[in-house]
Amino acid sequence: MADPILVEVTRGPLVESTHAGLLAITDADGRRVAAFGDVERPTFPRSSAKLIQALPLVESGAADKLGLTVEELAIAGASHNGEQAHCDTAHAMLRKAGLDTDALECGVHWPERADDVARLNRAGAEPNALHNNCSGKHAGFLCVACEMGVDHHGYVGPDHPVQREVTAALEGLTDTKLDEHVRGIDGCSIPTFAIPLDRLARAFARLGTGERLAPVRAAAAKRLREAAAAAPFMVAGTGRFCTEVMGRFGTRAYVKTGAEGVFCASFPEIGLGVTLKVDDGGTRASEALMAAVIHRFVAKDDEERAFLDRWAHHALLNRRGLKVGEVRVADDVVAALGR
Amino acid sequence: MADPILVEVTRGPLVESTHAGLLAITDADGRRVAAFGDVERPTFPRSSAKLIQALPLVESGAADKLGLTVEELAIAGASHNGEQAHCDTAHAMLRKAGLDTDALECGVHWPERADDVARLNRAGAEPNALHNNCSGKHAGFLCVACEMGVDHHGYVGPDHPVQREVTAALEGLTDTKLDEHVRGIDGCSIPTFAIPLDRLARAFARLGTGERLAPVRAAAAKRLREAAAAAPFMVAGTGRFCTEVMGRFGTRAYVKTGAEGVFCASFPEIGLGVTLKVDDGGTRASEALMAAVIHRFVAKDDEERAFLDRWAHHALLNRRGLKVGEVRVADDVVAALGR
Numbered sequence: 001m002a003d004p005i006l007v008e009v010t011r012g013p014l015v016e017s018t019h020a021g022l023l024a025i026t027d028a029d030g031r032r033v034a035a036f037g038d039v040e041r042p043t044f045p046r047s048s049a050k051l052i053q054a055l056p057l058v059e060s061g062a063a064d065k066l067g068l069t070v071e072e073l074a075i076a077g078a079s080h081n082g083e084q085a086h087c088d089t090a091h092a093m094l095r096k097a098g099l100d101t102d103a104l105e106c107g108v109h110w111p112e113r114a115d116d117v118a119r120l121n122r123a124g125a126e127p128n129a130l131h132n133n134c135s136g137k138h139a140g141f142l143c144v145a146c147e148m149g150v151d152h153h154g155y156v157g158p159d160h161p162v163q164r165e166v167t168a169a170l171e172g173l174t175d176t177k178l179d180e181h182v183r184g185i186d187g188c189s190i191p192t193f194a195i196p197l198d199r200l201a202r203a204f205a206r207l208g209t210g211e212r213l214a215p216v217r218a219a220a221a222k223r224l225r226e227a228a229a230a231a232p233f234m235v236a237g238t239g240r241f242c243t244e245v246m247g248r249f250g251t252r253a254y255v256k257t258g259a260e261g262v263f264c265a266s267f268p269e270i271g272l273g274v275t276l277k278v279d280d281g282g283t284r285a286s287e288a289l290m291a292a293v294i295h296r297f298v299a300k301d302d303e304e305r306a307f308l309d310r311w312a313h314h315a316l317l318n319r320r321g322l323k324v325g326e327v328r329v330a331d332d333v334v335a336a337l338g339r
Numbered sequence: 340m341a342d343p344i345l346v347e348v349t350r351g352p353l354v355e356s357t358h359a360g361l362l363a364i365t366d367a368d369g370r371r372v373a374a375f376g377d378v379e380r381p382t383f384p385r386s387s388a389k390l391i392q393a394l395p396l397v398e399s400g401a402a403d404k405l406g407l408t409v410e411e412l413a414i415a416g417a418s419h420n421g422e423q424a425h426c427d428t429a430h431a432m433l434r435k436a437g438l439d440t441d442a443l444e445c446g447v448h449w450p451e452r453a454d455d456v457a458r459l460n461r462a463g464a465e466p467n468a469l470h471n472n473c474s475g476k477h478a479g480f481l482c483v484a485c486e487m488g489v490d491h492h493g494y495v496g497p498d499h500p501v502q503r504e505v506t507a508a509l510e511g512l513t514d515t516k517l518d519e520h521v522r523g524i525d526g527c528s529i530p531t532f533a534i535p536l537d538r539l540a541r542a543f544a545r546l547g548t549g550e551r552l553a554p555v556r557a558a559a560a561k562r563l564r565e566a567a568a569a570a571p572f573m574v575a576g577t578g579r580f581c582t583e584v585m586g587r588f589g590t591r592a593y594v595k596t597g598a599e600g601v602f603c604a605s606f607p608e609i610g611l612g613v614t615l616k617v618d619d620g621g622t623r624a625s626e627a628l629m630a631a632v633i634h635r636f637v638a639k640d641d642e643e644r645a646f647l648d649r650w651a652h653h654a655l656l657n658r659r660g661l662k663v664g665e666v667r668v669a670d671d672v673v674a675a676l677g678r
Binding site: 002009011012013014016017018019020042044105106107108109110114117118121122124132181182183184185186187188189192194260261278279280281282285318319320321322324325 | 341348350351352353355356357358359381383444445446447448449453456457460461463471520521522523524525526527528531533599600617618619620621624657658659660661663664
């Protein structure tokens with residue numbers, strides 16, 4: 001059966017485009033609070049699972065031994081814009097591990113924002129691996145390799161000791177066996193594993209509450225969530241949804257986007273985890289839908305709801321700034337989520 | 340009923356994302372050769388209808404009176420990259436009409452390619468309206484206003500004489516009444532009208548064959564198609580699908596992309612018109628699907644088929660250039676199109 005339409009894009013009087021997808025909301029035991037579509041379908045979490053991928057950095061003791069700051073812990077779980085402060089922070093982590101930019105195996109791409117691209121161009125410079133949105137996560141992997149005393153070269157490979165730790169964390173949190181049959185390669189060259197969507201929701205409920213986690217893991221998860229809440233700029237950057245949500249909701253809503261329309265969230269106060277996947281990979285839809293979910297489960301006052309409404313029903317502007325339509329969560333989805 | 344999945348995106352051993360949509364292929368009388376999904380659904384053609392929007396430029400006599408070149412006729416129906424030659428060509432059209440860049444009402448955006456962005460940045464310059472992908476089309480509108488002897492200000496409005504001509508051409512070609520009930524505003528501020536997808540296919544069959552068209556219109560369509568085939572760089576630019584297809588197939592395949600996953604085509608030799616719409620607006624899917632359609636109906640030798648296969652099943656590379664997956668037209672769609 002086809003997945004339900006979750007988000008609509010209007011133009012003038014008509015719906016011009018639609019985004020179908022999956023949404024799962026569960027508690028730490030996997031009990032479903034909401035489910036749209038086939039939420040047992042294996043889904044690559046991509047960057048939405050970066051909090052999990054950063055757990056070994058804290059659990060191994062590397063974060064303490066290297067004296068990582070709150071900003072550095074936040075960027076270890078980031079998909080950042082490649083703004084100057086992001087590059088500087090990832091670079092500082094590498095230096096603490098006794099390494100430099102050339103140790104990064106994430107690849108290179110231009111920064112996200114036109115301003116940062118212009119700054120590089122005007123200086124006659126090219127981007128480097130620090131500008132890669134995953135550079136903080138990779139700096140964290142290198143810190144773990146340093147702490148483990150293993151050769152860091154090839155740390156992105158599935159059989160490298162660092163990735164084995166990361167995979168074990170994912171397996172434990174999701175109660176799912178992960179092997180090469182469900183393994184792909186992520187944009188930044190590390191493995192990504194397809195996991196049933198509702199099991200990812202369960203993992204994020206656990207990360208928020210500590211339920212069903214060993215004390216060391218529960219403490220590491222709390223520390224990483226608190227770092228993201230304290231330094232939300234580091235998790236994404238100027239104007240980005242994750243940064244704006246965590247800047248406003250603090251530890252009440254941990255949220256993290258991923259490529260191909262995936263989004264994960266943890267709402268610690270109410271013990272719920274959320275994962276969603278837009279079938280076509282569209283970020284405009286994943287952000288709108290996550291805003292609607294936070295609106296329903298976390299927002300407490302009119303100002304918070306108004307902020308989320310601007311993301312859940314946001315204006316589509318044309319090249320002259322005229323409002324020509326809207327990206328909006330479908331009415332029946334909002335109704336099914338309840339009030 | 341949900342639209343069929345037309346294109347899949349794989350990562351490693353799994354399908355990670357999917358694109359559903361509509362595809363209609365008809366002759367000039369509207370007889371269907373292929374139809375996927377609800378092809379009678381009104382769809383905004385967006386920029387895929389630029390050939391139709393350029394008809395008044397030729398039919399009015401403006402193109403002849405102003406001595407427009409083949410390149411200028413091609414860019415009048417373009418969604419270009421904003422490369423230097425595109426800007427220069429659109430600018431030359433404006434000068435022929437006695438106008439300059441400030442007459443353009445399309446709005447401003449950065450050029451498509453990183454190289455062209457860098458060139459502007461290094462010169463300390465900002466983009467202007469000539470860089471807008473629609474600047475050639477708008478220069479054409481201004482030439483029509485000049486020829487009609489009407490005030491060009493507000494030429495983007497639905498009641499301006501230029502847009503009335505454009506709307507009349509769309510109505511005639513698609514046998515469809517167009518009014519404010521199906522009208523939206525396009526990215527470049529002109530009206531866009533939702534039209535049943537299969538009627539757009541009919542229009543493109545007519546544009547390719549001249550069937551059911553008045554001689555003046557048939558000649559104008561032929562001249563614009565031939566201009567696109569002779570100067571395909573002007574229609575899109577470096578590395579773009581439309582440019583590569585027309586550069587290779589010449590007048591055998593007129594193709595034109597549009598925003599939100601729309602694509603139109605005309606195959607004059609076999610008398611068919613094609614329109615497709617990817618529900619979520621994804622261009623990676625619309626290009627792959629159009630490549631598969633050309634492969635089926637137009638390609639004549641192995642080299643042409645190999646070229647199209649690279650678009651219909653194209654590798655997904657990560658940030659280090661590793662192949663991590665594939666964008667591919669779904670097997671059952673290829674099978675249904677036939678050989």
